[in-house]
Amino acid sequence: MEHIAVAQDNDVLVVAPATANLLASFAHGLADDFLTTLYLAFTGPVVLAPAMNTAMWQHPATQANLETLRRRGHRIIEPEDGFLACGTIGPGRLAEPERIASAVMAELRRRSDLEGETVLVTAGPTQEALDPVRYISNRSSGKMGYALAEAAAARGAKVILVSGPVHVQAPRGVAVIPVRTAREMRTAVFENLERATVVVKAAAVADFHLTEIPAQKVKKTAARLTLELDPTPDILAELGRKKGDRLLIGFAAETENLEREARRKLETKNCDMIVGNLVSDTSGFDADDNEVLLVLRTGESIAVPRASKRAIADRILDESLKLRLALHSAHER
Ligand code: C5P
Numbered sequence: 001m002e003h004i005a006v007a008q009d010n011d012v013l014v015v016a017p018a019t020a021n022l023l024a025s026f027a028h029g030l031a032d033d034f035l036t037t038l039y040l041a042f043t044g045p046v047v048l049a050p051a052m053n054t055a056m057w058q059h060p061a062t063q064a065n066l067e068t069l070r071r072r073g074h075r076i077i078e079p080e081d082g083f084l085a086c087g088t089i090g091p092g093r094l095a096e097p098e099r100i101a102s103a104v105m106a107e108l109r110r111r112s113d114l115e116g117e118t119v120l121v122t123a124g125p126t127q128e129a130l131d132p133v134r135y136i137s138n139r140s141s142g143k144m145g146y147a148l149a150e151a152a153a154a155r156g157a158k159v160i161l162v163s164g165p166v167h168v169q170a171p172r173g174v175a176v177i178p179v180r181t182a183r184e185m186r187t188a189v190f191e192n193l194e195r196a197t198v199v200v201k202a203a204a205v206a207d208f209h210l211t212e213i214p215a216q217k218v219k220k221t222a223a224r225l226t227l228e229l230d231p232t233p234d235i236l237a238e239l240g241r242k243k244g245d246r247l248l249i250g251f252a253a254e255t256e257n258l259e260r261e262a263r264r265k266l267e268t269k270n271c272d273m274i275v276g277n278l279v280s281d282t283s284g285f286d287a288d289d290n291e292v293l294l295v296l297r298t299g300e301s302i303a304v305p306r307a308s309k310r311a312i313a314d315r316i317l318d319e320s321l322k323l324r325l326a327l328h329s330a331h332e333r
Contacts, residue, residue: 002034003034003037003038003041004041006038007038007041007042007043008041010042010044011044011045011108011111012044012045012046012047012104012107012108012111013038013039013042013044013045013046013047014046014047014048014049014100014104015035015046015047015048015049016047016048016049016051016077016094016095016100017049017050017051017052017094018048018049018050018051019050019051019052020050020052020056020057020059020062020065022035022036023048023050023062023065023066023069024061024062024065025039026039026046026048026065026069026074027064027065027066027068027069028065043172044111045073045074045075045107045108045110045111045154046069046072046073046074046075047074047075047077047100047103047104047107048069048074048075048076048077049076049077049079049094049095049100049103050062050066050076050077050078050079050092050094051079051092051093051094052079052092053084053086053088053092054084054088054090054091054092056092057079057091057092058091067308070308070310070311071288071308071310072310073150073151073154073310075103075106075107077095077099077100077103078091078095079091079092079093079094079095080093080094080095080096081093110154110155110314110317110318111154111155111156112155112156113155113156113321114152114155114156114157114317114321115155115156115157116156117152117156117157117158117197117198118157118158118159118160118195118196118197118198119148119149119152119157119158119159119160119196119197119198119199119200120159120160120162120189120192120193120195120196120198120199120200121145121148121149121152121159121160121161121162121199121200121202122145122161122162122163122164122185122189122200122201122202122203122205122235123142123144123145123146123148123149123161123162123163123164123166123168123202123203124140124141124142124145124163124164124165124166124168124203124204125137125138125139125140125142125164125165125166125203125204125205125206126164126179126180126181126182126184126185126203126204126205126206126232127164127165127180127181127206128181128182128206128208128209128210128232129181129209129210129213130210130213130214130218130227131213131214131216131217131218132213132214132215132216132217133217134217134218136206136208136209137165137206138204138206138285139204139285139286140164140166140203140204140285140286141166141167141168141285141286141287142163142164142166142167142168143168143286143287143288143309144202144251144290144309144312144313145161145163145200145202145203146161146163146166146168146169146170146171147308147309147310147312147313148200148202148313148316148317149161149171149174150171150172150174150310150313151310151313151314151317152198152200152313152317153171153172153173153174155317157198158195159171159173159174159175160174160175160177160192160195160196161174161175161176161177162177162179162185162188162189162192162203163176163177163178163179163203164179164180164185164203164204165178165180177192181206181209181232182205182206182209182232182233182235183209183232183233185203185205185235186233186235186238189235189239190238193239193242193246196246197246197247198246198247198249198320199239199243199246199247199248199249200249200316201235201236201239201248201249201250201251202251202275203251204251204253204285205232205235205236206232207231207232208229208230208231208232209229209230209232210227210228210229210230211230234269236248236250236265236269236271237268237269237270239269240269240270240271241270243270247272247273247320247323247324248270248271248272248273249271249272249273249274249275249316249320250265250266250269250271250273250274250275251274251275251276251277252265252274252275252276252277253276253277253279253285254276254277254278254279255278255279256278258276258277258278258293259276259293259295259301261276262274262275262276262293262295263295263301266295266296266297271297272296272297272320272323272324272327273294273295273296273297273316273319273320273323274294274295275292275293275294275316276292276293276294276295277290277291277292277293278291288308288309289306289307289308289309290306290307290308290309290312291304291305291306291307292304292312292316294316294319296319296323297323297327298323298326298327298330302319304316
């Protein structure tokens, strides 16, 4: 049972060089030798430094396997451009040892940097009933919030995930509190706020709802139907009023003027950070990737280039920890 013992005794799994065959085996969970069985038994961070011929690296099969591994939260150290063992020049050369070592150190630092924290995350859309069978909602998939919950748990935090209706699997070790409406989300958030040291409001909460829901299904007629909607409770704004010394992170999905809108939300809702994203076809709502602008209470803005939502989640947590340190030392001065 050597693969189990090695998996339990070690903090990080690094494969350098990682071949095309190894990436395929890891991506698909094939386990026919020591390393691939070790991989399945290992629950910590995984760092992969691929090296291969340029055409093999660029092959859609290899790129699809890499995508699967990235989504799983593994760190891929892109190969470098250069002279390859097969005699050609191009991307495929194993990264320099310094790059591999610093990626491993970053994974080890992250591994327990949220120990002792309780992170309350909201995710997904809310559904607001129009009658017993109909509702209004939005295109949020919940993927960003679930990626944040997964990343925070992997880094040692206790995570409470308040989730609207989604089709994403709950991350390992995370307690999920399912809710449907904005009101239910508000109740679940404030019931759990006391324990939280960090609150991440990634949910796309409906802004309007029907306060009086008809008891029976509304009948179809030829006449026009007009709906009168009331605003839902703004959970983030209320959190801003009651935050104490918790770190409060909100989201802003915009179709224009991202930085201005994100900063306006940061101020009006008293947040420490707003994660702004421009909604487009390939990032933001319902996509696997995202590209965000972090707007911080310190006045700084950080553009995070396009990456998987899992990688973006780690970056948001990295910047949140730095921000808390900066806010504390500013407070002490
Ligand atoms: O103002 P806007 O709805 O665009 O702000 C988005 C941020 O506010 C998100 O973090 C979202 O979770 C939160 N929000 C909320 N309650 C609402 C509406 C939005 O907590 N009713």
